Amino acid sequence: MVTQKQKCRTERDFTMLTIIFRYAFRNIVRTPLRSFFTLLSVSLIVMLYTVLTSIGDSFTHQVSSVIEQQDIDIVVQSKYASTPVTSVIDHKMVEKMSHFEGIRSYDALLIGRKRLNGKSTVFILGVSDFSVFAQRLGFNIVKGRALGKMPREIVIGEKMARIHHLNVGDKVALNSGISYDIVGIYSSWLNFINAGVISHLKNAQTLMHKAGKTSVLFLTLKDTTKTIDMVKKINQQFPEMRAIESQQLPDYLGPIKNIFYFSKIVSVLTLLIAMAVLLNTFIMAMSERTREIGILGAIGWPRFMIVSIFLVESLMLSLGGGIAGYLCSYPVMSFILNKFANISMYIPEAPGFDILLNVVFMTAFIGIFSAFFPALYGTRLNIAKAVRHE
Amino acid sequence: MSSLIQVKDLYKVYDHGLIQSLNGITLTLESGKIYALMGASGCGKSTLLNIIGTLDSPTGGKIYYEGKQIKELGKLSVFRRRFLGFVFQFHHLVPVLTLRENIEAALLPNHDISAEERTERAMALLDEMGILHRANAYAGEISGGERQRGAIARALANRPKVLLADEPTGNIDSKTSKLILGKFRNHIEKTSGTILIATHDTDVADIADVWIKMEDGKIVSIESRQHREKK
Numbered sequence: 001m002v003t004q005k006q007k008c009r010t011e012r013d014f015t016m017l018t019i020i021f022r023y024a025f026r027n028i029v030r031t032p033l034r035s036f037f038t039l040l041s042v043s044l045i046v047m048l049y050t051v052l053t054s055i056g057d058s059f060t061h062q063v064s065s066v067i068e069q070q071d072i073d074i075v076v077q078s079k080y081a082s083t084p085v086t087s088v089i090d091h092k093m094v095e096k097m098s099h100f101e102g103i104r105s106y107d108a109l110l111i112g113r114k115r116l117n118g119k120s121t122v123f124i125l126g127v128s129d130f131s132v133f134a135q136r137l138g139f140n141i142v143k144g145r146a147l148g149k150m151p152r153e154i155v156i157g158e159k160m161a162r163i164h165h166l167n168v169g170d171k172v173a174l175n176s177g178i179s180y181d182i183v184g185i186y187s188s189w190l191n192f193i194n195a196g197v198i199s200h201l202k203n204a205q206t207l208m209h210k211a212g213k214t215s216v217l218f219l220t221l222k223d224t225t226k227t228i229d230m231v232k233k234i235n236q237q238f239p240e241m242r243a244i245e246s247q248q249l250p251d252y253l254g255p256i257k258n259i260f261y262f263s264k265i266v267s268v269l270t271l272l273i274a275m276a277v278l279l280n281t282f283i284m285a286m287s288e289r290t291r292e293i294g295i296l297g298a299i300g301w302p303r304f305m306i307v308s309i310f311l312v313e314s315l316m317l318s319l320g321g322g323i324a325g326y327l328c329s330y331p332v333m334s335f336i337l338n339k340f341a342n343i344s345m346y347i348p349e350a351p352g353f354d355i356l357l358n359v360v361f362m363t364a365f366i367g368i369f370s371a372f373f374p375a376l377y378g379t380r381l382n383i384a385k386a387v388r389h390e
Numbered sequence: 391m392s393s394l395i396q397v398k399d400l401y402k403v404y405d406h407g408l409i410q411s412l413n414g415i416t417l418t419l420e421s422g423k424i425y426a427l428m429g430a431s432g433c434g435k436s437t438l439l440n441i442i443g444t445l446d447s448p449t450g451g452k453i454y455y456e457g458k459q460i461k462e463l464g465k466l467s468v469f470r471r472r473f474l475g476f477v478f479q480f481h482h483l484v485p486v487l488t489l490r491e492n493i494e495a496a497l498l499p500n501h502d503i504s505a506e507e508r509t510e511r512a513m514a515l516l517d518e519m520g521i522l523h524r525a526n527a528y529a530g531e532i533s534g535g536e537r538q539r540g541a542i543a544r545a546l547a548n549r550p551k552v553l554l555a556d557e558p559t560g561n562i563d564s565k566t567s568k569l570i571l572g573k574f575r576n577h578i579e580k581t582s583g584t585i586l587i588a589t590h591d592t593d594v595a596d597i598a599d600v601w602i603k604m605e606d607g608k609i610v611s612i613e614s615r616q617h618r619e620k621k
Contacts, residue, residue: 015505016498019491026486295482298445299496299544300471384437384446387478 016305024313027285034281035317041277042321042366043328046359049270050329050351051336056263057355058348072107072246073227074219076234079242084111084215091212093238097219102230104222107132108214110204114174116164116197123196124174126204126214130155134186139193144168144184151203155184157194159349163338174207218246271362278318278370282310286374293378294386307375314371315364322363326356394552394584395419395442400451402437402607411437412448413607419552419584424574426598427588434607435588436556442586443474443554471499475545479557481537483529489516489540490525496547515543519573535566542570551583558587559594571597 028035076097081087089108098106110126127133130147134140147155154174156166166172171179174197188194205211221230227245234243286293296306329351337349378386395418402412411434419425419442427435440446442453444466453460455473463469483492493512497503503511516522519539524532529540538558545553553574559567574585575597587594595601601618603611 015508019495019498022491023484023486030486291482292484294445295478295484296495297467298443298470298476300467300474300548301495301499302465302467305499382446384440387445387482 020305020309020312023309024316027289027309027313028316031285034284038277038281038317039321039324042274042318042363043325045270045274045277046322046325046363047328047332048325049267049362050326050355050359051332052266053263053355053358054329054333054348054351056260056266057352071220072218073221073224074231074234074243075246076217076219076238076241076243077215079240084109085113087215088210089214089217089241091214093241094214094217097217097234097238100230100233102222102226104220106220107218108201109216109218110201110208110210110213111215112204112208112210114197114207117173120164122160122174123192124204124207125193125196125198126201126208127198128201128214130198130200133198139186139188141184142187144182146184147198147200148183149200151206152178152180153183153203154180154197154199155186156182156197158185158187159194160196161185163195178207180207219243267362271366274318274321274363274366275370278314278366279374281317282314282371282374285313286310286378290378290381290386290389294381294383294389297379297383298387303376303379306379307372310371310375310378311368315367318363318367318370319360322359326351326359392421393418394421394456396454396457397438397442398452398454400438400441400453401449402434402441402446403449411607412441412451415451415607415609417602417609417612419586421551421582421584422578423599424578424585424587424597425600425602426595427586427602427604428590428595429604431590433604435604437607438604439554439556439586439588442552443476444470445476467499471496471548471550473551475548475550475553477538477542477545477553477555477558479560481529481534481541483537483540483544485529488526488528489521489532489536489543492529492540493544493547496544500548511547512543515546516540519543520569535562538562539566539570542573546573546577549581551581553577553583553585555585555587555589557589557591559589559591564593567591567593 076089077084077087078089094106094108097103108128110124112124112126113121114124116122134146141155142158144155147153154172161167166182168182168185170182172182173179180199186194186198199207201214205213219230221227231243231245234241293306297303333348333350397415397417397419400412400415401410403410413434415434415438427438429435437446441448444460455463455469460466483489484495487495490509490512493515494508497508497511513522513525516525519542521532521536521539521543524536524540529537532540542558545555555574559570562570571594574587577583578585587598589595599615601611601613602609603613
């Protein structure tokens, strides 16, 4: 049975929260300019975080997803190539490797960059078998047709078509003086493929002046338990190559690693900057409201109630700024996407939901951390001194 | 009459002993009485009030609250709201809360008071102080006298046994001052508590049952009303 005291306590907790929220909100409104600039600072910082993390996460995630989706066990590229674009594997090596016992199938991929109509650069993927590639990555032709056997045929991604205003039947120059026919437009959930050009391996080799060469070789084994042995075997027999287990690929890719580290550094920096902004705000607020803290202490408010006002206030500012920053990142990403076609393959259409969760947790942490210590310091002051504070 | 507070040989020094604010104060506050604490500025009245009110700690000496020492009182925040009420010279209302909310704020941490009771009690106190019509006004929107009446209502909200007032009429007109003093007397009659008022104002001192005169951190005389009247 619920006693009168328990009932009062539940009711009190609820009204206490309501009053604390109201109190905190009015304190925010009490100093409108400062609150506005704090919100603005937090939202700008979070916007920067969202855009940069979206780009970093999206690229890393896409490469990892390709590996998972493709049912690939081993990835081979040049030992000293920092990126797949600079990796070169001769077709003789490909031939030898493909005849190793235990190899079920292999796919060769040539990756390069070329200027589109002499302007911005685009990624070109030369694939050994278009239908296998399309099936494994789950993308489909949305306009026109798939790649045929004719030379100088290409299909382009939906995103690329949109950014460069291209359509099926258009001709584009990917190499000086030579034009290529767009026979189809495909749609892929993979951002960097969606913003690229796909051609048959041989056509791509000609286009990139890399006859008989590929950039990366994907191997699928008959028995996946022997992956490590196969990796060792390839690395021993081809010392100029580097074979790795497919799950490790994102760690070996130079730009991905850089983007990953960059996004982590940005996360930490934004966290620290947002924390400094809020900490400054709350040190000032605490100093201005020392007397108020003293009065609340004098009328018998326990320390946790006084601290909670500052925490709620800080959470309102940090979460408000965080969500505003997250929402602002949509138009900013759209602007970057349309303005800088060169890097469109790195930029997702919109920040992911996981980033929103990150933003919420991060800003909540910042809010709590930034207000907790000034508030705790305030409540530890001698009440008599606090009440006399000018 | 039982003693509510006993102060024994209380000392308070500031700045590593350079300033001696209280110098061996011994005092007993009994229930049902109003005490006027008088003396020149800087004689230690406010310090004594703050220490009795547990807002500050003494350098030496002991205080007993209904026979218990401070370390036996449990959580000080709970003790303050159940036993003590404060009225400061300047109203010190929380500016972002309305008058009603300011009074409710004093009741808020209590586990045994429901929301309705809290509001009822706040409204009744505002009515008693003659400022019910200002219940939803913020401190910045009302006069000095109304603010001080609001501050007294807040101090009385928890029906404290001991009310400590530091120059409660220092910044208000004589009419409001009389009203406030009348409320103090009513409170004593209702609760059989005690009130300790630090003041320079002889009108305030006139309503007191006991006059305590301080000089340089010491009590120089304690006179009861009867004793004064005989004089």
